[in-house]
Amino acid sequence: MKKPYHDLVKRLLDGELRLAELPPDLRAEGEEALRLLGAVDRTPVTLSPAVTSRVMATVRERTRSPARRAWRWLVTPRNVEVRFRIRPWLVAPALAAAAALVLVLARPQTPVSSTNVVFVRFMLHAPGAKSVTVAGTFNQWDQNAAPLIPAGTDGVWTTTLALPVGQHQYAFVVDGRRWVADPAAPAIDDGFGRRNSVVAVTRQGARTL
Amino acid sequence: MASKDAATDGEIVRAVLAGDVERYAVLVERHRDRYARYAVKMLGSHDAAEDAVQDALVRAFDHLGECREPEKFAGWLFLILRNRCFAEHRRYEREARLPEEAAGSVAAPDRSDGAMERRERAGALHRAVQELTPEQREVVVLKHVEELPYEEIAQITGATVASLKMRMHRAYDRLRELMKEHV
Numbered sequence: 001m002k003k004p005y006h007d008l009v010k011r012l013l014d015g016e017l018r019l020a021e022l023p024p025d026l027r028a029e030g031e032e033a034l035r036l037l038g039a040v041d042r043t044p045v046t047l048s049p050a051v052t053s054r055v056m057a058t059v060r061e062r063t064r065s066p067a068r069r070a071w072r073w074l075v076t077p078r079n080v081e082v083r084f085r086i087r088p089w090l091v092a093p094a095l096a097a098a099a100a101l102v103l104v105l106a107r108p109q110t111p112v113s114s115t116n117v118v119f120v121r122f123m124l125h126a127p128g129a130k131s132v133t134v135a136g137t138f139n140q141w142d143q144n145a146a147p148l149i150p151a152g153t154d155g156v157w158t159t160t161l162a163l164p165v166g167q168h169q170y171a172f173v174v175d176g177r178r179w180v181a182d183p184a185a186p187a188i189d190d191g192f193g194r195r196n197s198v199v200a201v202t203r204q205g206a207r208t209l
Numbered sequence: 210m211a212s213k214d215a216a217t218d219g220e221i222v223r224a225v226l227a228g229d230v231e232r233y234a235v236l237v238e239r240h241r242d243r244y245a246r247y248a249v250k251m252l253g254s255h256d257a258a259e260d261a262v263q264d265a266l267v268r269a270f271d272h273l274g275e276c277r278e279p280e281k282f283a284g285w286l287f288l289i290l291r292n293r294c295f296a297e298h299r300r301y302e303r304e305a306r307l308p309e310e311a312a313g314s315v316a317a318p319d320r321s322d323g324a325m326e327r328r329e330r331a332g333a334l335h336r337a338v339q340e341l342t343p344e345q346r347e348v349v350v351l352k353h354v355e356e357l358p359y360e361e362i363a364q365i366t367g368a369t370v371a372s373l374k375m376r377m378h379r380a381y382d383r384l385r386e387l388m389k390e391h392v
Contacts, residue, residue, distance in 0.1 A: 002389045004382040013381055014352075014359075014374070033381070036388055039330040040353050045245040047259050052237045055266045062271070063230045141277050178364070179277075190275075194288060195367065 009033050117162045120199060120206040122170075124148065124182065127155025129174045136170025136196075138163050143173040165203060169196040222279035225270075237266050240283055244290050250350040251294040253339045261297060265290040287365065291347075298343040330388075337387035345380040348373050 011017045012030050022030045086094075122134045132148040138161070139145040148157035169190070172180045179194060181187035187195035199206050214221070214235040224232045241262065248258035269276075269286050276285050338346055351362045359370045366373070 002386045005378075005385060007378075010378045010381055014377070033385070036334070036384060037353055039327065039334040041331050041335060042246075042354055042356075044242070045249050045255070045258070046242050047245045047262060051241055051259060051263050051266075052234060055237050055263055055270075056231075056234050058267050059230060059233055059270050135277070143277075 005029065005033055013037055116165050116203075118165065118201045118203070118206055119160050120163050120201060121158060121160045122146075122148065122172075122182075123151075123156060123158045123184070124172045124174075124180070125154075125156050126172070126174050126180075129155070129157065131175055132157040133173045133176075134159065134161070134170055135173055136168050138168045138170070143176070148172075163199070163201045163206070165201050167198060167200050169198050171196050217280060218282040219278075219280035222273060222276060222282055226273055233270055236282060240286055241266070243283060244287055247287075247350055247355060248290060248294060250335075250338065250354055251343070251346060252297055253335075257297065261290060261293045265293050268293070284365075291366075295343055333388060333390075334384070337384050340387055341380050341383055345376050345383065348376045349380050349384075352377060 005013075006026055006029060008017060008022055008026055009030050012019060012022060013033055019027060019030050019034065124132055126132050133143050134146045134148060135141045135143040146159060146161055148159040150156070151158045169188070170182070171194075172182065174180055181195040182197035185197040185199065187197050190196045214232070216224070216232075216235070218236065218239070221232050221235050225236075245258055245262055248261045249255055252258050252261060265286060268289050269282075272289075276282060278285070338349055341349065347366070348362060351357050351365070352359070357365075359373050362368075362373055363370050368376075
């Protein structure tokens, strides 16, 4: 059994030290270690151009399937622009009609907001961060929609959001580029190697899963 | 020609999502080889790497609407490919076998003429790397093949720099043991 490399030799391999910086009695071990890793093959790898044809053939096949097309249309986020053209003289009668409609339709009902929306506090300890936001299924993963604000000077960032009852996945975005799962909550794999936190919002409150 | 398209990855992702499916070929051409070396080193064979990259590109298309940051399509694709490589390893473990080209011993060369010895040592190291755990192998590949600093590897993998160093240092010792006949 070959004995483990000395810690200084490992630092040499990590690029933190040079061979000349090793104590003389470790130089031979250092040279051996460098020779070992010197055999690493960094030749660039080129894949067959047929990969492109095969991927595109599969993609086209999937696009032709009506069920897949419908699913894709449903899950793809899109911007919707709504434009109004109004004639000024119509504004007053339209408002009057709307008010009348509200009076007719308004019946005593349980206000939706008080029972189906719960205030949830998000908090992240991110000392040194310049900005922190929270993005999730509740805001279509828009990383600018919900900024956190610094609470005091110890690097704690916080915000409170009104979330509908249900299960939501979320993650924090630090400095506009680094996605961070909530360390205070267990995270689940999003299927692409990243971790999302999950919060379950019930009428009794919110809890992380 | 697809590869001459000057649009950014984000613009192409948005165009594909809007229905211009053929533009996806630009992303495939642009990124097809980008992580091929990583896949070869992780899976131990060119064929397995080609399959993995192809699957990752199809999977990326299937889930394009979930790409949070279209401008960072390449990084997102890497995560999909990385998942695919680790899944493939779990399959190898279940089936208790090594990737095809990695199978075989890490035997010492019989001859010592320079070029031949270097080639044999490189081959032996390649096979020795395949004997590491997938987590150790990944850090060796990203640090010593892709030549990324620990900080960048931490960003990609979500691990801390300290745990990456620990993994790497164990890998050094294991490689020394596996390569004892070659150094």
